[in-house]
Amino acid sequence: MITLSVKDLKKRIGKKEIIKGIDIELYEGEVFGFLGPNGAGKTTTIRMLTGLIRPTSGSISICGYDLQTDFTKAMMHLGCIVENPELYPFLSGYDNLVHFARMIPGFRNERLREVIDLVGLSERIHDKVKTYSLGMRQRLGIAQALLGKPKVLILDEPTNGLDPAGIREMRQFIRELAKNEGLSVLVSSHLLSEIQLLCDRVAIISKGAVIQTDTVQALLSSQERMIWRVEPFQQAKEILGTFTEVQEAEDSLITEFDSDKAGLWSRELVNSGVRIIEMNRRLPALEDLFLELTGGDRIE
């Protein structure tokens, strides 16, 4: 089931079109990555999805409700954290949750306990938020996003500023939410490693447009490479060059990976007297993939 559907979303500020037509569809129970370098338009897009910025054109619908025309109903099914969860530091965690719960029509108070237990904040919930660590604030942020039992959860850079243990914990937590509660989670990040570990599908965004959307696995395997360490180098390069495109690395040759042909090529090499030291199939990191897709658009 499609929970979030974005069609041809555009945003123009002045004469500059900063979002140039984004299409996304999110399914129930999946974690969807939104990947792009800083300044690619991730945050602007997310702010449009959460109703903070009005799109110039295009439509956003959450569980079938249009965000522009049916704002309240659409927002009933959406939970989000945009950038950092900036909760009120002068209130306790509990009062913060009560505050946001009061804004949900028909809220049942048992939900408050459920959410607090879910994020594991029961012990410190009555302390003032200004005494919380960043990780606790992040968890409280998630708690407030889950108050209304949303179907779609949007998290903007959820692991920003967390320590490695916190990042792992957060990742597990998000995966569990998608699996156990059937939530669609949209996670934006500029960290490829994070998306690779966390997401089922990913959309790569650069300069305000989605370059590619696919499952993480499919995206990676389409870019699989074969590494050849061979001797003599030049001769091998010529032979392989007759079959496919060859790139030269420091001490090895790189070709595409094709399970049908790899054997054939290696036989040709051996027959011509080339010594094969190592053949290695390599899945590229999303990093390389990204560079390739965006043509070198910078990413951290």
Next chain:
Amino acid sequence: MNNLIQNEMLKLLARKRLIVVGGILAILVVLFTYAQYQTVQTQLKKLGTTDWRTTLQQQIIDTQNRLANSRIPDDFKKELEVRVKQQQYYLDNDINPAEPGAPSFTKEFMENSIDLLLPLMIMVIASDLVSSEFSMGSIKLLLTRPVKRWKILLSKYITLLLAISLIIAMMGLVSYLISGVVFGYKGWTAPAFSGFRITEAGFDSSGASIIPQWQFILMDFGVVWFAAVVVGTLSFMVSVLIRSTAAGMGIILALLIAGAILSNMVSSWTSAKYFFMLNMRLTDYLNGSPPPIEGMTLSFSLLVLTVWWLLALVISFTVFTKKDIY
């Protein structure tokens, strides 16, 4: 809507703004009470009597002496003439103009704080009601709820109105209770004058009537509340328009002070009367002090303030509901 107002109140109270305002008021009232007490003491020493008739007579003579000085400006001269006539009227009718007691202190305190002190207190609350959400970043959480934006702003505005009413009530109560310790709590039924009119010809008491002090104080509170609401709404608008609370406060503060300065200078620049700052001293119309620009009346000032109020409200709501939040 009730839930939203409850939320705003929760935040307002948690930040202890109202307590600060209450504290400032209490300290100031103590200060003014002491000052007033000292004035009374000095007068006592000078005149050697507490009889107000003698004091009043002396004041009239003082003022007349000043009037005899040809070097005082025309405006001021007119004001002094009016004052003499008022004082003479009090004397002739056997009415003590400064009936000592907490009620008259309260009345005077309200009248003197209407154009600067009270607006400042209101500003402290109003100017960060919206902008603080922006500077804290919590606006992103607030506006991603299943609640329309105008409702959120309206709940904030209603909270502001409640806070204004609370501050004014607090002001009245604090000044009454504290000054009463020194001056006594009596004097609610003392006669007070209302309906003086300052016209081209000067002092006109044809429409004047004597009403009990409490009634006069009630009228004072009414206009004070109105002026406070207008200033509060303007600060509220600035708070919507400008992210920085400090800058917002600065703007309102500058306007208020400019108003105080202008009102002493603009008697010949008549179009200045459309500034809201020059229409703030509504209590002056009630107690018969001359307006900063000739021809200004209570209804004129109320009208001008209403227009500013409406404008501020419309701008606040349109901007807030349309604004892109970055």
